[in-house]
Amino acid sequence: MALARAEIDAAVQSAVAEALSVSEDEATPDATLLGDLGAESIDLLDILFRVERKAGVKIQASELAAWVQGGISDEEFGDANGMISAKGLAQLKKVMPQIDPDALAGKLEAEKVLSLFTVGNLSELVAQRVGASS
Amino acid sequence: MWAPAASANFRVGVDIVPVERLARLVTEHPTSIDTLFTRREQAYCLGKRRGHEHLAARFAAKEAVLKAFGTGLGQRMRWTDVEIVNDVLGRPRVFLDGEVARLAQRRGLVAVDVSLSHTAELAIAQVVAIWDPPAGGPDAPTSGEGGASVP
Numbered sequence: 001m002a003l004a005r006a007e008i009d010a011a012v013q014s015a016v017a018e019a020l021s022v023s024e025d026e027a028t029p030d031a032t033l034l035g036d037l038g039a040e041s042i043d044l045l046d047i048l049f050r051v052e053r054k055a056g057v058k059i060q061a062s063e064l065a066a067w068v069q070g071g072i073s074d075e076e077f078g079d080a081n082g083m084i085s086a087k088g089l090a091q092l093k094k095v096m097p098q099i100d101p102d103a104l105a106g107k108l109e110a111e112k113v114l115s116l117f118t119v120g121n122l123s124e125l126v127a128q129r130v131g132a133s134s
Numbered sequence: 135m136w137a138p139a140a141s142a143n144f145r146v147g148v149d150i151v152p153v154e155r156l157a158r159l160v161t162e163h164p165t166s167i168d169t170l171f172t173r174r175e176q177a178y179c180l181g182k183r184r185g186h187e188h189l190a191a192r193f194a195a196k197e198a199v200l201k202a203f204g205t206g207l208g209q210r211m212r213w214t215d216v217e218i219v220n221d222v223l224g225r226p227r228v229f230l231d232g233e234v235a236r237l238a239q240r241r242g243l244v245a246v247d248v249s250l251s252h253t254a255e256l257a258i259a260q261v262v263a264i265w266d267p268p269a270g271g272p273d274a275p276t277s278g279e280g281g282a283s284v285p
Contacts, residue, residue, distance in 0.1 A: 053163075061207050062209060
């Protein structure tokens with residue numbers, strides 16, 4: 001039976017808190033994983049393995065990039081200087097609704113995209129995977 | 135006075151990994167070792183007395199390679215696409231596979247070298263990549279190709 005959304009949110013929150021050794025009060029939905037919580041790539045791996053154990057959904061680290069990019073090619077997602085295009089920003093707004101595309105226009109480097117990814121964004125990805133597999 | 139060449143297309147990458155952090159990951163999530171390391175890497179490191187140090191150094195090397203390529207772990211890339219294998223003299227060599235190998239070929243990678251060092255606490259890897267971008271193709275990486283990636 002698929003987990004309810006509240007259960008998914010709780011599972012992701014505790015996975016983040018355990019992996020990063022922070023309190024669940026700090027691992028709030030609007031906290032960014034890399035910025036606010038200081039996660040490194042090895043921590044993201046730890047979080048995803050814990051999510052798999054708690055929510056039964058396997059997500060590879062590279063799938064995070066694929067998820068935020070939404071099937072848009074690299075060439076369309078960013079420009080020649082590595083800045084996210086208008087089309088890329090519109091896609092990011094779908095998976096990271098908290099961002100302001102106008103404020104980020106011409107300023108967001110492709111390699112910085114995941115720095116905007118929050119605990120809540122991860123919960124949404126997990127929820128969609130749970131829904132897809134239920 | 136000597137003016138070093140300004141047009142050489144090389145880029146360095148460096149990464150440092152706490153050994154205890156890597157040890158905790160592979161101990162608490164045993165399947166993670168297959169996600170992160172090839173069979174050859176596992177066979178080499180786990181045969182050593184301080185296996186976790188060697189694993190941490192290789193994880194640092196994978197990160198350093200991606201930094202030298204100007205990207206993180208992007209779409210379709212796997213950690214095992216970057217493999218660090220010691221030659222008969224003990225020198226670590228970089229082998230590329232899958233999406234990372236395709237990225238390297240597309241951008242015109244000429245050579246890549248890696249150096250590893252580790253203590254009981256920390257493992258570090260330094261990578262130098264040399265590029266010869268194909269005519270009309272993308273320049274050597276400066277900030278990725280426009281795709282999102284996990285740092």
